[in-house]
Amino acid sequence: MGSDERKPDVKPAKRTLLDRLIARTSHLPLLARITLHAINILLIAGIDVGIVHLTVGNDWPVLIPLVGLLVSHNMLVFYGTVYWALPNFFYKRRLGWLTLISLLTFWGAYLLNRTAIFNVEPTLPKATQYITRIQSILGPAGIFGCFISLRVFLWNFAFTLVAPLIPLGIKIMQGTMIFRQKQFDLKRNRLLLDRDNTLLKMNFLKAQVSPHFLFNTLNSIYSRMIDVDDQGADLVLRLAELMRYNLYEANVARVPLGREMDYLKSYVILEQARHGHQLAVSFNSSAVPTPTGCLIAPLILSAFVENAFKHGIKSAAGGAYILIDAHLEKNVLRFVVENSLNRGLTITTARRAGGVGLANVHKRLDIQYAGRYTVTHDITDDYYRVVLQLELDAVSEKAGSDPTLAV
Template identity: 40%
Template sequence: MNKFFQHWQQWFTAYSRPVRYIRHALIWLIIWILSSETAHFGVQDKPSIDLAVTVLIALSTLLYFYVLGYFVFPVFLYRFRPVWLVSWLILTYWFSYLLNRLVFIELQPYSLSATSYLSKIAHMVQAAGPLGCFTSIKVALWNYVLGLYMVTLLLVMKSARDIISNRNRSIRLEGDRLRLERDKLALEGSHLTLELDFLKMQISPHFLFNTLNTIYARVVDADEQAANQVLRLAELMRYNLYEANADRIGLELELNYINDYLQLEQARHAQWISVTLEADDRVEQYQIAPLLLNTFVENAFKHGVRAGNFSYVLITARMDGDTLEFTVQNTLQPETRASGRKSGGVGLVNVRKRLDLLYPNRYALTTGPVKDQYVVTLRLQLEPLAVPTR
């Protein structure tokens, strides 16, 4: 049964506009038939007179139905504005009387006889005057039966349908609100879980960071070079723990982080590598997203350095106005050159995604082999370093 209603709802949604047109066409047809029957059995005059009364009833019924059902009721009834609603209903009733009175008076000379139904009604409304619908019960009933009884039936059915539709819409909106609230609570719960997991994960890095400081204090007198390596490793960890969580960091700090990384790699590969980092003085005036540049440097060592083969890594960072030009050049190893494989892989893909999110339409990145070296060039428009306010 539920599947049947789901299919019915899907079909009705897909064909809602044609269905609406068909519904209105049926309403017009029913109104015309009822108007014709009312004129034929009520007036019983010449065919032309009956046709004129039929047109009067049908057109006025459609007019009142659309004005009241699609304007007055939505604006004043469903929003509960009783004064305006009553005013509109009174004006509509009066306008209906004036229109019916005018038509019957104008048609009276063409009636079958002076004693016909149309002639009697014409004399009655002419004697009652323009306000007869408010001063005579008989005139008021005639006016309602002639021009408003069908409108009343149609408006009752439409109002009931509108109320049910609004109620269903309110139920759906409330259901959507509850689902959004439930999803929000679930996200908040997930966020709290992630925060707890993050705090748990911080225990190990903090322990390792403190241990490195202890090792540095013990070996600094015995082996200064080893102590400096430990110190640089501690600085890398400090940057990852305390600085990299910010949205932006000073470009100079980011380059210092890269320099510490280079020194560790230099010590690890010793005589097999030459490492150079060149940066102009203007880098200290700008800020950048943290850990954005180091992937290029890590790739240079991962794909460009092999034990037993002399290699080099050259890094330059220069400012052209507010645009950083960051270049990483490294040796292109023979096996990489022979296979034609591209360096970078997932790391470069992730960096591009970060650049698209953080610097949309503000960067240009080129990567690829140039003769016997692999070159990465990033041009990135940066913001000036924020000056702290006192």
């Protein structure tokens, strides 16, 4: 990338003290979270005990059931709100459902409280006086009293929500800030992604200039050489075809088998011209009809051929050769590549020379032809041979029905 290109100025946001506090409290260790839950439960239970004790004193037949009732539904209100209502309704802005659930929860708590008040039997004067007074308020109000009487509403609110209100408020504030921080980070990541996509598009468009320039140059060289050196002009033309195939035709999931064979033939001719008489090359694809009616993953065969040229010449002292044979029967392709080896090479060296360059093609075969191919390797003192048997796709199976062919 040139130094004259300016990236969009998307600076990382500075983390304030509040942001760091939120990050720390949202990723606490397990023991710390358990401790905070224990403190929260003790706080709510302590407030409930205090409220009931202030109203009924030490009248245990009344104190114990009321405290148990309050602690139970206060825990339900707190944890139900924090771990169910807020994530599913409040943060997703489903406020209508949240309002309905809140009203039903408030009404359910009122029915439980009302039932408890009418079923306890106080023994001490203070408790008797309080229970009698509350019963006189709740009785006329009926089962919907928390919605039609202000006194009943306030009593039920104080009796039900005072204890969990403080920790719930803290938790809502923390959760809201974390949610807003995540939303901010998401927007920022989208901006960074848009920036990267824009830069990729710019680089792609710029990259298109070089191949066009090179193709035009090769065409100019070809037109100048055609009358002077027919063989040289043919090599230039084949080089242009190889580049065009790599750049514009091999970016799909499947190509016609005949097109892949044409590519291999041009590649072999160029390599043979480069190495001259020090290399004997035999390329036989006569058993592959044209057209074949079969499709193959592009450049899946070329890796075997490139590997032979790369290591066969290097490892053979003299009289180097490469044999390539392609045979198609129905839709099963048998592709054989054999290259000479130096007699002085060990089996380990030969295996390493033949195998390193094939790692990627094995991965591609596993992904694209799982269960539909076999690869066998044969290594001797004189040669290295690889045999690929591959079940190909028919044109009628893929070309007209698979929309994923284009990448």
